[in-house]
Every structure is written in C-alpha cells, then in structure tokens.
Amino acid sequence: MARPDESVVHGSKAQAHQPDAPRSAPDTPATPKDLPAVDRLLRQPDVAALIAEHGHTLVARESRALLDEARALALAGTLALSAVAPDALAGQLAQRVNARLAPRLCTVLNLTGTVIHTNLGRALLPEAALAHVQAMMAGPNNLEYDLGSGGRGDRDSIIEGLLCELTGAEAATVVNNNAAAVLLTLAALAHGREVIVSRGELVEIGGAFRMPDVMESAGAKLVEVGTTNRTHPHDYERAITERTALLMKVHTSNYAVQGFTSAVTEAELAPIAARHQLPLATDLGSGSLIDLTAYGLPAEPTPQQMLAAGCGVVTFSGDKLLGGPQAGLIVGSKELVGRIRKFPMKRALRMSKLPLAALEATLRLYLRPERLTQDVPTLRLLTRPAADLRALAEQLRPAVTQAVAPRFTVEVVDLLGQIGSGSLPVERLPSAGLAIAPTGGKKGAGRALDELAAALRALPRPVIGRIADDRLLLDLRGLEQPVQLTEQLSLLQAALA
Numbered sequence: 001m002a003r004p005d006e007s008v009v010h011g012s013k014a015q016a017h018q019p020d021a022p023r024s025a026p027d028t029p030a031t032p033k034d035l036p037a038v039d040r041l042l043r044q045p046d047v048a049a050l051i052a053e054h055g056h057t058l059v060a061r062e063s064r065a066l067l068d069e070a071r072a073l074a075l076a077g078t079l080a081l082s083a084v085a086p087d088a089l090a091g092q093l094a095q096r097v098n099a100r101l102a103p104r105l106c107t108v109l110n111l112t113g114t115v116i117h118t119n120l121g122r123a124l125l126p127e128a129a130l131a132h133v134q135a136m137m138a139g140p141n142n143l144e145y146d147l148g149s150g151g152r153g154d155r156d157s158i159i160e161g162l163l164c165e166l167t168g169a170e171a172a173t174v175v176n177n178n179a180a181a182v183l184l185t186l187a188a189l190a191h192g193r194e195v196i197v198s199r200g201e202l203v204e205i206g207g208a209f210r211m212p213d214v215m216e217s218a219g220a221k222l223v224e225v226g227t228t229n230r231t232h233p234h235d236y237e238r239a240i241t242e243r244t245a246l247l248m249k250v251h252t253s254n255y256a257v258q259g260f261t262s263a264v265t266e267a268e269l270a271p272i273a274a275r276h277q278l279p280l281a282t283d284l285g286s287g288s289l290i291d292l293t294a295y296g297l298p299a300e301p302t303p304q305q306m307l308a309a310g311c312g313v314v315t316f317s318g319d320k321l322l323g324g325p326q327a328g329l330i331v332g333s334k335e336l337v338g339r340i341r342k343f344p345m346k347r348a349l350r351m352s353k354l355p356l357a358a359l360e361a362t363l364r365l366y367l368r369p370e371r372l373t374q375d376v377p378t379l380r381l382l383t384r385p386a387a388d389l390r391a392l393a394e395q396l397r398p399a400v401t402q403a404v405a406p407r408f409t410v411e412v413v414d415l416l417g418q419i420g421s422g423s424l425p426v427e428r429l430p431s432a433g434l435a436i437a438p439t440g441g442k443k444g445a446g447r448a449l450d451e452l453a454a455a456l457r458a459l460p461r462p463v464i465g466r467i468a469d470d471r472l473l474l475d476l477r478g479l480e481q482p483v484q485l486t487e488q489l490s491l492l493q494a495a496l497a
C-alpha cells in the first residue's frame, strides 16, 4: 500500500532501499536523500496499520533504527533505490516489528538422543501440569492461604503431604532447583562447621556448580576423606570431630568411577552417623520416584531407598527423572527439614507459584503408578521401545531423503541414546533413527554436515540432531509427533537447494 506517500517518495526520487537486504544486487544506488523522514514513513497507510496494532512507541523506535541502518548503507553506496520504495520500507518495518516481538525462547525438536537434555530445557511437563499452571496463574489462588481457617497458609503445605506419602519421609520442603536445595541444606545444617564428603564424590554438575564451591558458599568447611577411587567407613569415622556438623553423600550422577573402586553406601554410613549423633544427608541429583528397572531401564537410587537406609535429608531435582518443573526437593526427618525450612536463606530460594503448581500436578500423577509411562512425558519417552523407533525411522526415510537429495543420502540406523542430565551416564538407551550422510564422500563432508545442521536449526521449529562419524544423526526417541518434522521438510529442501 503506502499510496499517499508513494508519490512523494518517488517524486523526491526517494525510491530507496531496504536496509535489511540491501547488499544484494543493487540496482541504481540510493543516497541518504532518497530516504523519507521518520514522520513521513510513519504516516504511510501500511505503517499506520502497524501502529494501530502495536502502538506508536515500538513502531517509531523500529522506524528510526531501520532508517539509520538504511542511511549507513546509502552512504556506503550499497543501498538500491528500489529498496527505499515506500512499500519496501513498510515491509521491512513490519518484519522488524514482528521479529522484535517474537520470543527468543522457542520450542525445538530434540533429536539428539538425550532425553533429559539440560541445554534443551530438560523434562517436558505432563499435560496435567501444563493445564494446572495455566489455570492457577490466570487468577488468584490459595498459595499461602488456609481455606480451612481463613488465615495465612504455607506454600509448602501444598506439596508436603504428597511428597511424604510418595517418599516415606516425615517432612518435605521445596526450593527453586536442586543446587539451591543442596546449598540451603548445607547452610542450614552446617554453617560454620565441617561437612565430611568422600573425595570420589566432589562433583561438578556443570554451570559452575561444584561441590567444594557450594560448601564454601554455604559457609561450611569441606572435609574430604578417602581417595578418588576408594573410600571406606573408617575414613569417615576418623574424620569426625566436635566440629563436624554433617556427613554428606553425593550421587556421582554425571560420571562413573570404574575399576578398583570402593564407596561407602548410605546404609553403611547411617549407623556411623547415628553413633556420633550426626545427621547424614545425600544429594541424589536425579532421584527417580519409581524403580526404573521395572521398565527395563538402569537402576537409579530413589529417595525412598535413601530414607529407608537412614538418611536424615535427601535432595533431588524436579526436572530430571521426576519429569516435572525445575525444582529442588528436600525430604527427610521432621527435625532436619524443620531447621532447613526455618533457615532465612529459604525465603530467598523459595519456589515460585508457577513451578509449584506444575510440581503439585506432576506429583499427583505418581498416585497412579500404572499410568506414569503414559502421563509423564519423560517416562513415556524413556520407555518407547526401540522397535517402534525403528519403524518410525523406516516410515520417515523416504520424505527425509527427498528433502535432502541429491546432496545427502539417508539411512535407517540403530542408535544408542542416553537418559541425560547426569542420570546414569554410562548406561545407553537402545534407540533408532536416521543417519544423513553427504553424497560427496569424505572430502568436504564436514562442511556439508555443518550446513545441514545449520539448515535444520534454522527451521521454524529448529531440529537438533548430533554429528558423529561423518553423518548427522536424528534419534527419533524425542519425536512423538512426526508431523512436526515432516511439515518442515519442504522448507529444509528449499534451504539446501
């Protein structure tokens, strides 16, 4: 559109150019004088429509930025006159405004083979949790209000009973994430005193979470015992002094010490702690609430087992194997959880109502264990049979082949995925998917694969695979709705053409 101003712009030979795509094949170059003033651009009907939709502030700001960029290009002589036509400018402006409003956080297809992928948002929320979050956030709720008495309530009370029922704990509380749960536990129980940990368990989780640093932040003094590969009960026993506040176990979730090793289990450590009247805490990291071996998955210690073994406090994540929102769950004895809950730092680390709603809904699903592998996406994905994934790969192969031909060929392959997020690092999940290889052979294969990976990431719903052995692998365990891939294949084809 842009009729009224068009004549003006044209008349003043202001057929300028569009700033964002200016470098391509310039026709007659535009000069800064060809560009309209901001006011004039804003009065164009197309632009007025943009203002009606989004308001003056954003549209005016983007107009100024657009014209500034165009001016710089015109001065450099790289702006085509056709690009400063009113229609062209209005189109550019609409694109800029829409781009500014598009969220940077977007959904992707996780075809990496790692189910709980920390870089890709970890656990997917169950339907029930999504619905509950939406319902609870849309209006006021009883987050800290006791509907029975009409007085002030405690947000912990929303999940405490459930968590106790599911884990067998006497008491429970929650914070923002498991790193916060560990920090708070250490600060509340061991500030200014010593915590005994095995050298083989001084983990770094990633994202600057290292057990020795967390100890320091919590104001606790770390006392390392044993060696990297072997720690014995007497190592703990000998390190206990009157300054000791806590014995701590850390689940080595993202690595495995193999070979000549020996670690002291919680069950062995509990009597030692009890004899010295010290609490024993364990940080599980993942902490599945169910026995995964029942589904053919590798064993992972549960909070239930750790409490039964005599731990006074157990911490674990909400968005790893539990399959809920980001959260740090702390379960244990009334006395210890009470001290943790009352510690002032708790207020700073407390969970917001948003994940709390998601956590409650997720935990309630655990009251129906028979349905968990349907209702909790993380467990549903982890238990998809490899044969189903292979059948899906066979089904998708022709369409994917068509999209990437002739530069690439596609094969159906058996793959090994993993649970992820530090859970069971050495155990692999038998899976299946597509392997896409450049047709040109080894030479230039690296660049061709990088281009393919970039094209997949540039799709409206970016597709994230992994490159291994000169092939791009798409593990289909994470693809529950194949149409989310197939509907984008024509765009992929265009991008590779």
Ligand SMILES: *Cc1c(COP(=O)(O)O)cnc(C)c1O
Binding pocket: 177, 178, 179, 180, 182, 203, 205, 209, 250, 251, 252, 253, 254, 283, 284, 285, 286, 316, 317, 318, 319, 327, 328, 421, 422
């Ligand atoms: C993942 C993990 C944490 C941190 O949990 P977040 O929920 O990511 O904060 C702490 N300890 C262990 C052993 C872990 O595996």
